Amino acid sequence: MLTLYSMPSSGNSYKVRLLMHQLGIPFDHQDCEYGSGVTESEAFREMNPNGKVPLLKLEDGRLIAESNAILLYLAAGSPLLPHDPYQLAKVHEWMFFEQNFHEGTIATRQAILNYPQRAHLRVPEKLDPLLEAGHRALGVMEAQLAKTDYIAGDTYTVADIALFAYTHTAGSKGNFDMQQFPFINNWLTRVTKQPGFVELDWLPAT
Amino acid sequence: MLTLYSMPSSGNSYKVRLLMHQLGIPFDHQDCEYGSGVTESEAFREMNPNGKVPLLKLEDGRLIAESNAILLYLAAGSPLLPHDPYQLAKVHEWMFFEQNFHEGTIATRQAILNYPQRAHLRVPEKLDPLLEAGHRALGVMEAQLAKTDYIAGDTYTVADIALFAYTHTAGSKGNFDMQQFPFINNWLTRVTKQPGFVELDWLPAT
Structure with missing residues (x-):
């Protein structure tokens, strides 16, 4: 196993x-x-x-x-990863965007606000630039999701999983203003309707 | 074209x-x-x-x-991208490491030190944490390159290109202490010996 x-x-x-x-x-x-x-x-x-x-x-x-x-x-080999070279490139593109820009702003702000070990970083000089840059990252996603149902195109892929993880808690844990992003909110709901969806706190039975 | x-x-x-x-x-x-x-x-x-x-x-x-x-x-389809699923995963692993940790520290410090537009960021509060985190990122690479000739294994791949880009100027443009990393230095030389290698300032003839 x-x-x-x-x-x-x-x-x-x-x-x-x-x-x-x-x-x-x-x-x-x-x-x-x-x-x-x-x-x-x-x-x-x-x-x-x-x-x-x-x-x-x-x-x-x-x-x-x-x-x-x-x-x-x-x-690999599942419907969640496209075979077509261009579609695959779009999946990669959004996954690198997630690790390069989205995580470093949206996840970082959530970590500072929620882990007691990072409480000393809860100062405007740290939090404000993360809010501003995070909103820009969300704006890039919003522009795409105004055009396609899923982040890399018309089907659900691992790029949606990669971006869902920290976006779905951006409002509740990061105080990002999600009202600005209606297409993202619709997409978040769409992801939760996928077969086999589980919440963040799900862990396998031991 | x-x-x-x-x-x-x-x-x-x-x-x-x-x-x-x-x-x-x-x-x-x-x-x-x-x-x-x-x-x-x-x-x-x-x-x-x-x-x-x-x-x-x-x-x-x-x-x-x-x-x-x-x-x-x-x-895709070239010798620079492995077909074997595990080898491919190691290439991806290092490319995500590059965009998530390496670029945000090593490239960011170089940008601050070299672009006049970022001169206002040349303060210890910005530069010192980037130096410390960048040395940690280089340490992760050093541990791998002590074991294998290339970053994702025994052959030259696009993961080497991804990491070479900002590592080869880390000392000269970022003032990182490259003396600490002999395996990285040997690898940098190995990359420059690859067929078709060109320097950063190469541009195609127009």
Whole structure:
């Protein structure tokens, strides 16, 4: 069986749990909640020198890090990853946008506002630029979702999973003004209607 | 012919120019240097609402943004992109690492130190955390390159191009202490010996 090292409260980890549930892939879940110290341990650093989750361990012990790399690996051959080269490129484009711009603003602000360990960062000099840049990132998504039902085109793909993870809590946990983004709000609802959808707090039975 | 909108001084744009030269793909180069205003124009924002280069226009007018998505699109079917699912996942892993952690620290510090438009950011509160985090990112690469000749394994791939772009100028433009990273330095030399290698300032003849 596959083993997933994941942080129950993290959007990046949620991406992988959601995909595995949607594809019906069973896995052993190893809890690495923020503050537990698991990812700082020597044993974990040997598996991932970058010290981050999610981390996927294959049955033969080989490892894959980076949430979006794991999504692409697990979705290969499924309807959630297009075969057409251009459609595939659009999926990649939105997944890199997510890791380069969206996560560094929208997820970072949510982390500061919600993890007690980051309470010292709750100052306007940190929070205000993240709000402004996060709204710009959401504006880029809104422009796309005004044209297509899903972020990379007309079908639901792993790019939707990648962007749903931190967007669906942007208002509630990050105080982003989601009223400005009606197309995003409709898309969020559309994602929750996908077969096999589970909420962020879902974990496999042990 | 393909059209590449690129910023001559930018590492993200360089990635694509380097790959296209190595694969022998001719292209029309549209200069979008920082400060020229091209990427702020309405015409450009219509092509890419995120306002960033590189941007690839296909012969039929369709567009692909995000440097690493363009690399994956252009390298498909070439020796620079593995077919094996696990090897491909490792290439993706390092490309997401690059956009999520490496670029936001190592490239960001270089931009602040080198573009006059960012001179106001040359303060210790900005520069010092970028130095510290950038050294950590380089440490993650160093640990891998102590084990394999190339970043995603034993062969040269687009993941090497993605990470070479901002690593090879980390010392000269970002004042990172590259003496700490002998395996990275050997790898940098190894990349420059690849067939078709060109320097950052190479542009196609017009």
